[in-house]
Amino acid sequence: SAVISQKPSRDICQRGTSLTIQCQVDSQVTMMFWYRQQPGQSLTLIATANQGSEATYESGFVIDKFPISRPNLTFSTLTVSNMSPEDSSIYLCSAGQGSEAFFGQGTRLTVV
Amino acid sequence: SQQGEEDPQALSIQEGENATMNCSYKTSINNLQWYRQNSGRGLVHLILIRSNEREKHSGRLRVTLDTSKKSSSLLITASRAADTASYFCATAAGTASKLTFGTGTRLQVTL
Numbered sequence: 001s002a003v004i005s006q007k008p009s010r011d012i013c014q015r016g017t018s019l020t021i022q023c024q025v026d027s028q029v030t031m032m033f034w035y036r037q038q039p040g041q042s043l044t045l046i047a048t049a050n051q052g053s054e055a056t057y058e059s060g061f062v063i064d065k066f067p068i069s070r071p072n073l074t075f076s077t078l079t080v081s082n083m084s085p086e087d088s089s090i091y092l093c094s095a096g097q098g099s100e101a102f103f104g105q106g107t108r109l110t111v112v
Numbered sequence: 113s114q115q116g117e118e119d120p121q122a123l124s125i126q127e128g129e130n131a132t133m134n135c136s137y138k139t140s141i142n143n144l145q146w147y148r149q150n151s152g153r154g155l156v157h158l159i160l161i162r163s164n165e166r167e168k169h170s171g172r173l174r175v176t177l178d179t180s181k182k183s184s185s186l187l188i189t190a191s192r193a194a195d196t197a198s199y200f201c202a203t204a205a206g207t208a209s210k211l212t213f214g215t216g217t218r219l220q221v222t223l
Contacts, residue, residue, distance in 0.1 A: 096209025
């Protein structure tokens with residue numbers, strides 16, 4: 001199984017600022033994804049991070065708000081831009097290895 | 113939007129009892145995966161069952177899949193306090209590791 005390291009593990013941010021979350025996988029993977037988990041809810045897919053090209057966003061998520069980078073097969077970043085309290089969530093990175101998907105420990109973001 | 117619905121939403125049992133969680137989904141799938149989440153942190157992959165499989169075992173876990181009913185169940189036998197967590201089913205349709213999650217079941221195992 002892939003081991004995924006995500007940082008920061010948590011942060012408290014002021015509204016209007018931006019936070020970049022990093023995701024490092026211990027092996028090369030084809031697929032990387034970013035999910036959001038709002039308080040008390042399940043996970044919702046934000047986007048697929050594509051290596052060498054623009055990310056593919058799901059309905060309701062846009063690049064201006066959630067820019068994503070994926071410079072190589074082991075690393076990706078998600079930025080939460082111009083934050084508001086509604087962005088307070090856990091953000092999780094996922095890597096696909098074959099059919100299985102593995103997750104990082106998540107970043108717990110609180111916007112005040 | 114969530115593809116899957118899970119029931120029950122919450123389940124409280126005593127240590128040693130079995131826990132069964134159910135998941136229903138709406139569209140055709142390639143596989144279905146179950147995850148555990150402790151205290152709102154990262155997800156731990158428990159088991160994957162492919163669309164052409166009906167049952168799978170892993171230790172104290174047993175997963176069934178009924179594609180005609182678009183449903184799956186997760187059975188945890190001889191539960192332990194350490195099994196206390198939220199459990200999620202997740203389905204993959206096209207891209208095998210791109211997942212749509214169910215609503216989750218919160219399991220509480222008491223001594």
